Amino acid sequence: MANQEINEIKRIFISRLDVLDHILSIGEKHFADTNALMQERLAEDMYPFGTQVAFVCNQPLGFAQWCADQAIENLSKDVDTLEQARAHIALTRQMVERIAADDSKLDEVKHIGLGPGRYADLPARQYINDFLMPNLYFHISIAYAILRKLGAPIGKFDYMTFLAPHVKQEA
Template identity: 60%
Template structure:
């Protein structure tokens, strides 16, 4: 059995967590009080920046926990400091690096809680492609959008920073 698909998910999650860290680095250079910025929202009915970071980390963290046969335990959504946000990213990357399972894990049925009294049961592949990945990008994009709203000079190149190792210039 191969580890091809699992390894690809590890790579995707890790590289995008690096992008999330990069976005925070840019913001830290521009904003005078990042801890206060973590309480900012894109809209009144949306979660604040700190929670968006925790929720972004919850997606690959849940993947790592599921692959390792552990109960999925989400991070506390209250992220009052940049230090804690960075720790969440670092610790999530460490959990991803520790995954030691073959691709047959993706054929297993995964029960996913969707809120009080609601859940769905899907294959692991569906869980990853149709639940984790869209949620992961949603929370990273929302983090980006909140920081843009706060005046942080982020561009698409920052959001797509994971492509930099592959960028070439024509002669």
């Protein structure tokens, strides 16, 4: 299959966006003031919950834009409402679903800006494995951890809902 690797990346991104949406649903059920939730932080020097949502979405969104040879434009990090968070997830999901690149895209080199005056040029597979995926999981984990810190009833299975179709019960 010519697009086997790209399709697997898309599957991972979509399923992890579903995890993020699930985490949002837990926050929505547990906290009456979801706007206040969007401002909660794990630590004072870390970004708030809403920004974590934007940063999760920026990983697959940036990949989709790169695959389409578009300039990478991050979503606003100022996510103040549940509606904004869900809109970021929906837009990102649409962009990922539309990826039409073939696996040869993964043979290219990706230029990554890393802040003022810093960058890395990485082979695409390394860009995905060493940059995109760690960032994706980091920001999902921080959103999860913020809910845990606030006392929401969330556990490891909520973080790994993508495994649900594979779970079996022992006899």
